Amino acid sequence: MKIRLINPNTTVRMTEVMGACARAVAAPGTQIDAVSPRDGPPSIEGWYDESLALPGLLAEIAAGERDACDAYVIACFGDPGLYAARECARGPVIGIAEAAMHAASVIAPSFAVVTTLARTCGMAWHLAERYGMKRFCKNVRATDIAVLDLDQPGSDARRLIIDECRRALDEDGAEAIVLGCAGMVDLCHAIEDAIGAPVVEGVTAAVKWAEALVSLKLATAKRGEYxxxxxxxYDGALAPWSPSGGGR
Amino acid sequence: MKIRLINPNTTVRMTEVMGACARAVAAPGTQIDAVSPRDGPPSIEGWYDESLALPGLLAEIAAGERDACDAYVIACFGDPGLYAARECARGPVIGIAEAAMHAASVIAPSFAVVTTLARTCGMAWHLAERYGMKRFCKNVRATDIAVLDLDQPGSDARRLIIDECRRALDEDGAEAIVLGCAGMVDLCHAIEDAIGAPVVEGVTAAVKWAEALVSLKLATAKRGEYxxxxxxxYDGALAPWSPSGGGR
Amino acid sequence: MKIRLINPNTTVRMTEVMGACARAVAAPGTQIDAVSPRDGPPSIEGWYDESLALPGLLAEIAAGERDACDAYVIACFGDPGLYAARECARGPVIGIAEAAMHAASVIAPSFAVVTTLARTCGMAWHLAERYGMKRFCKNVRATDIAVLDLDQPGSDARRLIIDECRRALDEDGAEAIVLGCAGMVDLCHAIEDAIGAPVVEGVTAAVKWAEALVSLKLATAKRGEYxxxxxxxYDGALAPWSPSGGGR
Amino acid sequence: MKIRLINPNTTVRMTEVMGACARAVAAPGTQIDAVSPRDGPPSIEGWYDESLALPGLLAEIAAGERDACDAYVIACFGDPGLYAARECARGPVIGIAEAAMHAASVIAPSFAVVTTLARTCGMAWHLAERYGMKRFCKNVRATDIAVLDLDQPGSDARRLIIDECRRALDEDGAEAIVLGCAGMVDLCHAIEDAIGAPVVEGVTAAVKWAEALVSLKLATAKRGEYxxxxxxxYDGALAPWSPSGGGR
Amino acid sequence: MKIRLINPNTTVRMTEVMGACARAVAAPGTQIDAVSPRDGPPSIEGWYDESLALPGLLAEIAAGERDACDAYVIACFGDPGLYAARECARGPVIGIAEAAMHAASVIAPSFAVVTTLARTCGMAWHLAERYGMKRFCKNVRATDIAVLDLDQPGSDARRLIIDECRRALDEDGAEAIVLGCAGMVDLCHAIEDAIGAPVVEGVTAAVKWAEALVSLKLATAKRGEYxxxxxxxYDGALAPWSPSGGGR
Amino acid sequence: MKIRLINPNTTVRMTEVMGACARAVAAPGTQIDAVSPRDGPPSIEGWYDESLALPGLLAEIAAGERDACDAYVIACFGDPGLYAARECARGPVIGIAEAAMHAASVIAPSFAVVTTLARTCGMAWHLAERYGMKRFCKNVRATDIAVLDLDQPGSDARRLIIDECRRALDEDGAEAIVLGCAGMVDLCHAIEDAIGAPVVEGVTAAVKWAEALVSLKLATAKRGEYxxxxxxxYDGALAPWSPSGGGR
Known part of the structure; x- marks a missing residue:
């Protein structure tokens, strides 16, 4: 099966790390296409960034449909464009926040999200509510590391994240951690080892969720909203995005 | 005061009707700038349309900031880009679904939304939840009229909407109606006369909400999420949308 | 238009300050009648006080109907008698907690209420739930200043309120403040200047909400509950309150 | 023990029936004082009636405190003045809607309320939410019998109520019925026999709840809100209601 | 009337103390049968313990039906097997958490649960939600005393519980306490005296709830779920538990 | 990896069908051990049946731990013993209702559950709430087919289920179906073909969820509740179930 993993920001080095981590958990027959748009924000750190990532993201979905992809993973913890993507895709579309929260709710009575900037905490709470996962989410905690600093040696990111995870366990009573940014994908096991509690990472979780749904022959419902x-x-510069209609 | 009324679709005849209706309720000193983007979908009838309306919509907000607008109304019942717009604007930004639901909740114990296509009902429910208005919303009902058919004589839109409103009162027990599309702005009073119950229309409601907030000297909170x-x-074709940063 | 602003307690000096602040934000054509009952509690600081304020409050609504008032503001943060008043009035009736919470929810992702006595915090939470605003309300904080001490120089009210507002921003993560007592009406801008975040005051917000609804020609729904x-x-001493029936 | 059963309307024949039904279920040592105010509405059929019943109701609580009553039952399904009464009373104060909903939630997975006028259905839903019982309440159904017609032979009340109860079981899937008006107190067993499902009546339920709390030596919490x-x-005609303060 | 009080663990000395406390609050004509199963866990401190207590508990219900018991109390704060017991019993079945939370919600605006081991806090929150009591529950606090240590002199249980209750009042703002373990039944009044706020104990509350329901002639609804x-x-070792069918 | 699929009832022919369907979707390296207890109810159709299935089910978990199983699927739509099983297992434990609802919420805006007996609908609603999936669940519909009749030719089960699924799509507006009984495992694709909308079956979904979690190296959180x-x-006949303690 072919799963398109879309990093909705334009930072290719993040896309490559995500692709490698995705392939490390994928089943033998699964092909992971890790892509990112050329046009748009290099990182998504708020509602405005997220909005301007949508044209690029949705173009990748359209390309994926032409390439007969079986499923899609939206690899940014805000799960941008999830419902629009589901309108466009025949196969399942999974957000990494959605998959990570589902997984965490199965293995633990509750979790806390540990993310980057404080300004995005509200978005994570919004998603938790949307997915019905608010009841499992004890807290959303920010480390105040910028997304593109996560892999910079000087940012001390790993230590800061581990410290925040420990606070989530001790102060919030969470029993598991959900990492709140796709850019943390390669830190998952190191953090888990350090804190001694399950750490759920969304990119890898979503890839496995996608594989599961495709194996079950489940596709996106095409009655109603999707x-x-x-x-x-469409007019002007957005004419290339014009929908060709319900048939495909 | 100067209020920018942004129709996020590209259909200028709708923008003009909205502008006229807005001016009819505005206070003497209020200037209404009714605008719509050149680029993007001609009507918004789903998540995909909404996503592709965002670049045009947010460009209008940016232009409004350069023109020192005091407040903004987003004139599409999905309230697209509301949070992104609030990040960009100093003054208040109000969505028409938000204002209409607030107003309806003050004058009636409950309301029903009567909208266009069934595929958008889920979006209206989502907004009702987001704004805390779900407890007042007895139903969201579709007429299955396409947005651009609303003002076409052959569409029989007024009669279909009135019929659906009556069902909302009789079958759902709603005591007031919220019109679920900005394209219904000029039908409000005719519907109210026909059904004998309050009908709340969002474009006009949002203009008055905006005026109220500006008179109260209330601006968008700039701590945290907004x-x-x-x-x-930003990269590529979206470079013109690059944020210039927190200062302005 | 004529808006009756009803202070449901009997303390005329509070009524006068509210009237002045209301007139300062009202539109040119708006007449503000600030009234308070002769009979009843001089301040409302609990459910019992609130209950005994109702006969006086509802008599003012009845008088307002005889005087052809266009709308009513109930100027006590518990919004006492709101639903009973809506039964009696043709035009809109707005509570100050209701209007303030609506306004705060438009300009900020969340707010905290800062009020007088701790014993009234539960009432504010109850209203937040009733209006669907609980999701926006991060906390309700008491200063433990008695209502009638708010304007006493020795009470140090302004400083205590400002301190509590700062704690709401810092400890609760609220992005805006709602003032939880009509007696704080004239402190709003001073507090906002001090704390650097939006401060919403209900008396003035409700006056603008009332103006908006009247401009939109929206009246109270007369089907069902209202x-x-x-x-x-009615029997005995309450005979003068006997309803004259549905027609008027 | 002495339980004061307060019918908050002025219709003495209802008070007497309630008193008799209460005594029929009370334990041997329990004295039931069934009282009603002289001043106020003869029936409570909306928010306005309820508001004007409060002075009389609260005077009865005050009298009960002077008479050393151990507990109070507020015998109107809107549970008017419940929180104000709790401020005034040392012992427990129970509303009949509250007790009936608690009881129904113990003996059945869900219930429906069958009440008098449609305009009061919203009040019942509000109480169900306030008491946490909304999750058990499948529907609130009106028979459109006026309260004072319940015991008029020509009203056909018993048959209409039984029909509505059957619809609640069949159409709503409720497994038990809560009678939504104190005036139905003497119909309870006849209805239960007719429909073959449990019927919970609030006056009698509240008397037993009150007895239980007194036996457990539980009194109203006097920290905080109560x-x-x-x-x-207090000013003017309401001076006799002036609170004498926290001590008693 | 005959009430069977079932301690679902096998520790007879707990059963005896519960029985004595129950008899101390029961009405003159009430017979309390305090029983506990021979087979199963000696204390219930988690979901596994609770699951293995069910065969013994349900055998006691079956025996109670043969003995014509009028009602049942399940005397463990997790209310294990409550719905299964209701399927088996004609009369009411009450859980001690359920009764205690109901009672606390009548006498106080909110409560906190003070229980034994931290691992059981999630169960108490789950019950609070199930019964609609989450809105009244400010916190669930653990003392980390093992159930069977509660009555061991060396455990210092009373002091630890009192300390935790005080924290609930001061830090959580609770106005009443619910004791979260049947093993605390005899400490109730001493704790109440020490903390000066109402303390609700479930075994005694449930006995009075059961008496009340029986007096009201209310039985378990036999339509649908119960x-x-x-x-x-049934197969194998569980054959003796085979249901004999709807008739009895 | 080794996944133990536990049918908690004793009907071996159901276990075998489930095992076959599970193997049909499992990844190449996955070993499915489909087991069922010898002792207990032959079908689970209510809370009592479910309670008595727990000893057998938990014995299978214990055996699975001794056999070093990597994960467990509880294959009855009530997800009996889920939390107790999580206490006992190192690896993930997934309920089929849980996995099916998660999957349905990813591929469709909403779903309806179509199950066997009406008396179990409340259990399905309870699970939907517990898992945060109530917001996606438009209805739970019963076919009133007994569990053990599902595979009896005379029961006409397939047709009855298909009819009920169509009503769920047409009357409830659901966009996908969740099959509410493990005994429907082999009907999934036939129903999907008949109704033209996605049909999610829990046994297969849970097997894929289990595989996903094991691939992600996620295990059950061992802090706190699990x-x-x-x-x-333990005493008496249940002594063999005595927990050996935290270490393993």
Missing amino acids: AAPLRKP | AAPLRKP | AAPLRKP | AAPLRKP | AAPLRKP | AAPLRKP
Whole structure:
């Protein structure tokens, strides 16, 4: 099966790390296409960044449909464009926050999200509510590391994240951690070893969720809200995004 | 005061009707700038349309900030880009679904939303939840009229909407109606006369909410989630949208 | 238009300050009638006080109907008698907690209420739930200043309120403040200047909400729960309150 | 022990029936004082009626405190003045809706309320939420019988109520019925026999709840929200209601 | 009337203390049968213990039905087997957490649960939600005393519980305490005296709730979810538990 | 990896069908051990049946731990004993209702559960709430087919289920179906073909969820609520179930 892993920001080095981590957990027959748009924000750290990532992200979904991808992973913890992508795709589309929260809710009575900037905590709470996972989420904690500093040696990111995870266990009573940024994908096992509690990372979780759904032959429901976008010509610079209609 | 009324779709005849209706309720000193983007979908009838309306919408907010607008109304019932717009604007930004639901909750114990296509009902429910208005919302009902058919004589739109409103009162027990599409702005009073119950229309409600907030000298909170987008260069075709940073 | 602003306690000096602040934000054509009952509690600091304020408050609504008032503001943060008043009034009736919470939810992702006595915090939480605003309300904080001490120089009220507002921002993560007592109406801008975050005050917010609703020609829904009280003779000392029935 | 059963309307024949039904279920040592105010509405069929019943109701609580009553039952399904009464009373104060919903939630997975006028259904839903019982409440159904017609032979009340109860079982899937008006107190067993499912009546349920709490030596918590009303002189005609302060 | 009080663990000395405390609050005509199973866990401190207590508990319900018991109290704060017991019993079945939370919600605006081991806090939160009591529950606090140490002199249980109750009042703002373990039954009044706020104990509360329901002639609803278990032969060692079917 | 699939009822022919369906979706390296207890109910159709299935189910978990199973699937739609099993297991334990609801919430905006007997609908709603999936669940519908009749030719089960699924799509507006009984495992694709909307079956979904979690090296959190049962000797016939304590 072919799973398209879309990093909705333009930072290719993040895309490559995500792709490698995804391949490390994928089943033998699974092909992971890790892609990112050329146009848009290099990191997503708020609602405005997220909004401007959507044209690039949705173009990748459209390309994936042409390439007969079986499923999609949206690899940014805000799960941007998830419902729009589901309108466009035949196969399942999974957000990394969604998959990580589901997984955490199965292995632990509750979890805390540890993320980057404080300004994005509200987005994580919003997603937890949307997915029905608010009841499992004890807290959303920020480390105040910028997304693109996560892999910079000087940022001391690993230590700061581990410290925040420990506070989540001790002060919030969480029993597991959900990492709140796709850029933390390669830190997961090191953090788990350090804190002695399960750490769920969304990119890898979503890849396995996608594989599961494809194996079950489950596709996106096309009645109602996730029906294909209605055929209509878009104006101006966005004309290339015009939906070709329900048939495909 | 200067209020920018942004129709996020590209259909100028809708923008003009909205502008006229807004001016009819505005206070003497209020200037209404009714605008719509050149680029993007001609109507918003799903998540995909909504996503592709965001670049145009947010460019209008940016232009509004340069023009020292005091407040903004987002004139599409999905309230697209509301949080991104709040990051960008100093003054208040109000969505028409938000204002209409607030107003309806003050004048009636409950309301029903009557909208266009069934595929958008889920979006209205989502907004009702987001704004805390779900407890007042007895139902969201679709007429299955396409947005751009609302003002076409052959569409029989007024009669279909009135019929659906009556069902909302009789079958759902709603005591008031919220019109679920900005394209219904000029039908409000005719519907109210026909059904004998309050009908709340969002474009006009949001204009008055905006005026109220500006009169109260209330601006968007800039701590936390609605802080200005972080300064960073966007890539490729979206470079013009690059945020210039927290200062302005 | 004529808006009756009802202070449901009997303390005329509070009524006068509220009236002045209301007039300062009202639109040119708006007449503010600031009134308070002769009979009842001089301040409302609990459920018992609130209950005994209702006969006086509802008599003012009845008088307002005879005087053809267009809308009513109930100017006590517990929003006493709101639903009973809506049964009696043709035009909109707005509570100050309701208007303030709506306004705060538009300009900020969340707010905290800062009020007078701790014993009234539960009432504020109850209202937040009733209006669907609990999701925006991070905390309700008491200063333990008695209502009638708010304008006494020795009470140090302004400083105590400012300190509590700062704690709400820092400890609760609120991005805006809602003032939890009508007696704080004239402190709003001083507090906002001191804390550097939006401060929403209910008396003024409700006056603007009332103006907005009247401009939109929205009146109270008379189907169902807010229908006029049924005609029936009340007994004894309350006979003057007997409803004259659905017609008026 | 002495339980004061307060019918908050002025219709003495209802008070007497309630008293008789209460005595029929009371334990041997329990004295039931069934009282009703002289001043106020003869029936409570909306928020306005309820508001004007409060002075009379609270005077009865005050009298009960002077008479050393051990507990109070508020015998109107809107549970008017419940929190104000708790401020005034040392012993427990129970509303009949509260007791009936608690009891129904213990003996059945869900219930439906069958009440009098449709305009009061919203009040019942509000109470169900307040008491945490909304999750058990499948529906609130009106028979549109006026309260004072319940015991009029021509009203056909018993048959109408039984029909509505059957619909609640069949259409709503409720497994038990809560009678939504104190005026139905003497119909309980006849309805239960007719429909073959448990029927919970609030006056009798509340008397037993009150007895239980008194036997357990549980009194109203006097920290926080239910502390005695603060001592202050009320103005004008309401001066006799002035609270004498926290001590008693 | 005959109430069977079932301690679902096998520790007879706990059963005897519960029985004595129950008799101390029971009405003159009430017979309390305090029983505990021979087979199963000696204390219930988690989901596994609770699961293995069910065969013994349900055998006691079956025996109670043969003995014509009028009602049942399940005397462990996790209310194990409550719904299964209701399927088996004609009369009411009450859990001690359920009764205690109901009682606390009547006498106080909110409560905190003070229990034994931290690992059981999640169970108490789950019950609070199930019964609709989460809105009243400010916190669930553990003392980390093992159940069977509660009555051991060296455990210092009383002091530890009192300290935790005080923290609940001071830090959580609770106005009443619910004791979170049947093994605390005899400490209730001493704790109440020490902390000066109401303390609700579930065994005694449930006995009074049961008496109340029986006096009201209310039995378990036998439509739907609580209908008698379907007749079927169980296999192997559990054959003696085979339900004999809906009739009895 | 080795996944133990536990049918908690004793009907071996159901266990075998489940095992076959599970193997059909499992990844190449996955070994499925489909087991069922010798002792207990032959089908689970209510709370009592479920309670008596627990000793057998938990014995299978214990055996699985001795056999070094990597994960467990509890294959009955009530997800019996889920939390107790998590206390006992090192690896993940997944309920089929849990996995099916998660999967349905990813591929569709909402779903309906179609199950066997009406008396079990409440259990399904309870699980939907517990897992945060209530917001996605539009209805739970019963076919009133007994569990053991599902595979009996005369039961007409397939047609009855398909009819009920169609009503769920048409009347409830659900966009996907969740099959509410493990005994429907082999009907999934036939139903999907018949109704033209996604049909999620829990046994297969849970097997894929289990595989995913094991691949991600995620195990059950052992802090707090899911810590191993405390070491203690159980009495009588249940002595063999005595927990050996936290270490293993």
